[in-house]
Amino acid sequence: MFKILKKREMADSTVCHFNVEAPLIAKKARPGQFVVLRPNETGERIPLTMAGTDPERGTIDIIFQVVGKTTALLRTFREGDYILDVIGPLGRPTHLEKLGTVICVGGGTGIAVLYPITKALKEIGNHVISIIGARTKDLLILEEEMGNASNELFITTDDGSYGRHGFVTDAMKDLLEERKDVKLVVGIGPVPMMKFVCKTSEPYGVKTMVSLNAIMVDATGMCGACRATVGGKTQFCCVDGPEFDGHQVDFDELMKRQAAYLKEEKVSYELFLKEHGQ
Amino acid sequence: MAEKEKREKIPRQPMPEQDPKERGKNFNEVPYGYTPELAQREAKRCLQCKKPKCIEGCPVGVKIPEFIEMVAEGNFIAAAKKVKEDNSLPAICGRVCPQEVQCEVLCVLGKKEEPVAIGRLERFVADYERAQGVVELPEIPPPTGKRVAAVGSGPAGLTLAGDLVKLGHQVTIFEALHKPGGVLVYGIPEFRLPKAIVEAEVDYLKRMGVEIKYNYVIGKILTVDELFEMGYDAVFLGVGAGLPVFMNIPGENLCGIYSANEYLTRSNLMKAYLFPEYDTPIARGRNVAVIGGGNVAMDSARTALRLGADNVYIVYRRSKTELPARAEEVHHAEEEGIQFKFLTNPVRFIENEDGWVVGMECIQMELGEPDDSGRRRPVPIEGSNFTMDMDLVVIAVGTGANPVITSTVPNLELNKRGYIVADPETGKTSREGIYAGGDIVTGAATVILAMGAGRQSSTAIHECLISKG
Ligand SMILES: Cc1cc2nc3c(=O)[nH]c(=O)nc-3n(C[C@H](O)[C@H](O)[C@H](O)COP(=O)(O)OP(=O)(O)OC[C@H]3O[C@@H](n4cnc5c(N)ncnc54)[C@H](O)[C@@H]3O)c2cc1C
Ligand SMILES: Cc1cc2nc3c(=O)[nH]c(=O)nc-3n(C[C@H](O)[C@H](O)[C@H](O)COP(=O)(O)OP(=O)(O)OC[C@H]3O[C@@H](n4cnc5c(N)ncnc54)[C@H](O)[C@@H]3O)c2cc1C
Ligand code: SF4
Ligand code: SF4
Ligand code: FES
Numbered sequence: 001m002f003k004i005l006k007k008r009e010m011a012d013s014t015v016c017h018f019n020v021e022a023p024l025i026a027k028k029a030r031p032g033q034f035v036v037l038r039p040n041e042t043g044e045r046i047p048l049t050m051a052g053t054d055p056e057r058g059t060i061d062i063i064f065q066v067v068g069k070t071t072a073l074l075r076t077f078r079e080g081d082y083i084l085d086v087i088g089p090l091g092r093p094t095h096l097e098k099l100g101t102v103i104c105v106g107g108g109t110g111i112a113v114l115y116p117i118t119k120a121l122k123e124i125g126n127h128v129i130s131i132i133g134a135r136t137k138d139l140l141i142l143e144e145e146m147g148n149a150s151n152e153l154f155i156t157t158d159d160g161s162y163g164r165h166g167f168v169t170d171a172m173k174d175l176l177e178e179r180k181d182v183k184l185v186v187g188i189g190p191v192p193m194m195k196f197v198c199k200t201s202e203p204y205g206v207k208t209m210v211s212l213n214a215i216m217v218d219a220t221g222m223c224g225a226c227r228a229t230v231g232g233k234t235q236f237c238c239v240d241g242p243e244f245d246g247h248q249v250d251f252d253e254l255m256k257r258q259a260a261y262l263k264e265e266k267v268s269y270e271l272f273l274k275e276h277g278q
Numbered sequence: 279m280a281e282k283e284k285r286e287k288i289p290r291q292p293m294p295e296q297d298p299k300e301r302g303k304n305f306n307e308v309p310y311g312y313t314p315e316l317a318q319r320e321a322k323r324c325l326q327c328k329k330p331k332c333i334e335g336c337p338v339g340v341k342i343p344e345f346i347e348m349v350a351e352g353n354f355i356a357a358a359k360k361v362k363e364d365n366s367l368p369a370i371c372g373r374v375c376p377q378e379v380q381c382e383v384l385c386v387l388g389k390k391e392e393p394v395a396i397g398r399l400e401r402f403v404a405d406y407e408r409a410q411g412v413v414e415l416p417e418i419p420p421p422t423g424k425r426v427a428a429v430g431s432g433p434a435g436l437t438l439a440g441d442l443v444k445l446g447h448q449v450t451i452f453e454a455l456h457k458p459g460g461v462l463v464y465g466i467p468e469f470r471l472p473k474a475i476v477e478a479e480v481d482y483l484k485r486m487g488v489e490i491k492y493n494y495v496i497g498k499i500l501t502v503d504e505l506f507e508m509g510y511d512a513v514f515l516g517v518g519a520g521l522p523v524f525m526n527i528p529g530e531n532l533c534g535i536y537s538a539n540e541y542l543t544r545s546n547l548m549k550a551y552l553f554p555e556y557d558t559p560i561a562r563g564r565n566v567a568v569i570g571g572g573n574v575a576m577d578s579a580r581t582a583l584r585l586g587a588d589n590v591y592i593v594y595r596r597s598k599t600e601l602p603a604r605a606e607e608v609h610h611a612e613e614e615g616i617q618f619k620f621l622t623n624p625v626r627f628i629e630n631e632d633g634w635v636v637g638m639e640c641i642q643m644e645l646g647e648p649d650d651s652g653r654r655r656p657v658p659i660e661g662s663n664f665t666m667d668m669d670l671v672v673i674a675v676g677t678g679a680n681p682v683i684t685s686t687v688p689n690l691e692l693n694k695r696g697y698i699v700a701d702p703e704t705g706k707t708s709r710e711g712i713y714a715g716g717d718i719v720t721g722a723a724t725v726i727l728a729m730g731a732g733r734q735s736s737t738a739i740h741e742c743l744i745s746k747g
């Protein structure tokens with residue numbers, strides 16, 4: 001049982017931030033790693049990246065977007081409530097290296113996943129330029145945190161309600177044109193966005209890391225639910241990743257696999273809404 | 279002598295079970311088990327051999343004639359206690375042991391007629407004891423002050439933990455998943471091994487003082503070396519062979535293609551067969567192909583049937599005689615209408631525009647010369663390719679060694695397939711204080727062999743801890 005110490009809603013209540021008591025995980029976790037959590041006895045196991053950790057206080061932060069049954073259920077949890085199971089830290093930590101200039105690109109809730117990596121890249125001495133984007137102003141998260149974690153910050157919105165009008169990839173292309181010293185791009189967000197980040201960086205020959213959010217079950221390499229094709233080979237995102245060289249990833253396959261349970265997810269979510277009188 | 283002859287005349291008593299047509303639609307256990315009357319009749323068939331061959335076939339040496347005699351006399355509780363002297367999980371072994379190649383194959387009765395149904399009797403006494411609510415705790419000696427960590431709560435870890443607490447040691451099991459039992463809970467389906475039985479066995483261990491910590495992926499949250507730093511005097515690795523093997527053929531990552539581990543974990547551990555009461559989904563196919571021929575394949579096929587499939591095929595590259603699954607499982611599968619495609623091997627999967635599997639191209643095989651395992655090697659027949667329409671495929675062609683833990687223990691000797699090298703008598707590994715047993719040493723084997731390994735390591739650990747004083 002893992003206690004929720006703090007809860008905060010953001011982005012028009014479509015995103016939730018929990019600060020959860022998990023002392024051992026907090027001590028061990030490294031940027032890029034995630035936890036799996038199961039809210040209750042009948043619940044599903046879902047992976048969420050740790051957006052932050054506080055080893056002294058023994059807490060971890062998770063930030064999730066409400067997209068279906070499990071995340072909607074989690075949003076009903078209040079401060080002081082307990083999450084039944086939290087398993088972690090899982091996945092390989094981000095490979096951190098001092099390279100020079102690095103671009104961090106985040107879209108939607110992917111910004112929460114990107115944040116600890118951005119912070120760590122800057123801390124070891126990289127010049128970090130971040131680009132974060134959302135559909136519209138109200139859905140943008142972690143602007144202040146990303147600002148503090150980066151040397152430069154650019155913002156885009158699809159509808160132009162805030163920052164630059166357009167996609168993160170537009171801003172990214174301009175930067176790659178201007179600066180010839182970019183050594184690495186880290187792109188995290190919805191799969192279509194990551195695919196375009198990779199397409200954009202490819203002509204410039206800049207190595208691009210992405211974090212693959214495949215559907216998972218155990219997240220210990222036991223089931224193979226999370227397999228993705230990377231460089232023509234099958235990889236398990238939970239143990240071989242979640243970060244991979246984006247230029248090698250078969251994104252179309254990943255998108256199809258992510259959509260495998262749309263029908264069931266709809267059934268689950270509608271049942272949840274009915275039970276919760278919505 | 280007259281007595282003995284009379285006994286031999288009784289035929290082997292069948293175990294009542296659910297009708298095949300009915301049971302294909304539910305997840306309830308297939309056999310109902312013996313009634314006390316049936317058990318006594320069956321027990322009376324045993325010849326009480328002076329040199330009982332049957333015991334030699336049991337990896338943990340259950341005192342078979344002794345407990346059977348007690349059943350014959352109607353002393354069921356005493357019989358259960360007798361079995362438990364050697365086997366701490368009899369309700370489980372009575373159900374899933376491959377008796378036909380272990381204890382029962384050596385029973386002398388088997389020469390002329392059918393062997394004594396040892397497994398069914400073992401199951402009966404354990405169920406009887408549990409149903410009476412009289413599972414008494416053994417006396418626990420005063421604490422020795424020694425602490426042992428078991429990694430993994432499969433049959434190997436559970437057996438080891440039970441043995442060591444009974445000797446006064448403090449035992450903590452660290453389990454990666456949120457429930458105990460290993461394959462018993464995530465792999466073997468409810469209709470073959472009800473989860474309430476696994477829970478009852480685990481409860482018994484807890485009442486004896488075994489501590490179980492769930493959600494601990496050792497190698498991630500704590501390393502084995504950190505367990506020693508925390509004060510554990512010995513560590514046992516019973517982490518199983520939790521790595522699915524795929525076939526590496528085109529289209530294997532399509533939607534609707536599962537590893538057996540994923541398919542069974544969704545259904546059993548996550549209770550996807552009760553969706554949407556439980557949140558985890560599982561794809562329900564109309565035409566399902568299960569690739570492989572072992573127990574895992576039979577379990578997957580019978581699960582698919584219960585999830586509503588119209589046609590379920592077992593696609594196996596050798597012939598019926600080479601099927602590695604237990605005879606009883608094959609028989610049950612056939613009765614339920616599972617269709618067998620022997621000498622058939624898939625070569626690629628066919629997709630629709632959404633990335634779902636819709637078909638499978640196969641090639642016909644024939645049996646050639648025997649291979650290393652002594653079984654005749656299947657060889658493809660050139661040009662015999664054909665396709666089958668499928669909307670769900672489960673790949674059950676084996677498992678490998680999961681590296682999550684082994685890669686985080688420095689200087690732990692592994693064999694070339696990644697399994698831990700351990701002394702077959704004691705479970706000692708190349709690292710002092712670290713023992714290993716079960717599937718992570720032998721590769722996928724059986725419940726009782728994993729238990730036997732747990733037993734051997736517990737003995738070795740106990741001797742070591744006591745000698746150190
Ligand atoms: C390594 C990793 C890290 C992640 N980190 C974050 C994060 O920090 N913040 C965040 O908002 N989201 C994160 N996700 C995505 C998050 O796990 C899904 O949004 C969540 O599982 C949706 O569950 P649901 O029941 O609410 O929605 P559903 O309606 O069940 O699913 C919505 C979509 O989420 C995906 N999904 C469903 N079940 C799973 C599952 N068991 N595992 C993975 N994906 C699933 C599917 O693509 C599905 O179409 C991460 C995913 C992975 C793999
Ligand atoms: C579907 C199926 C059907 C089977 N049917 C039969 C049968 O009918 N009869 C029979 O005798 N045998 C059968 N077997 C084989 C039998 O179940 C196994 O041989 C046996 O369970 C092995 O026991 P074990 O203790 O070595 O490991 P497992 O049962 O595999 O348990 C290992 C445990 O360790 C945990 N673990 C793994 N890694 C870590 C880690 N890093 N940290 C913490 N915990 C970890 C796992 O989560 C798991 O709970 C079957 C197997 C399967 C898959
Ligand atoms: S434990 Fe298994 S092999 Fe041993 S007697 Fe019982 S059923 Fe037979
Ligand atoms: S070999 Fe058969 S008949 Fe003899 S003691 Fe064992 S079970 Fe009884
Ligand atoms: S989630 Fe099961 S292997 Fe990755």
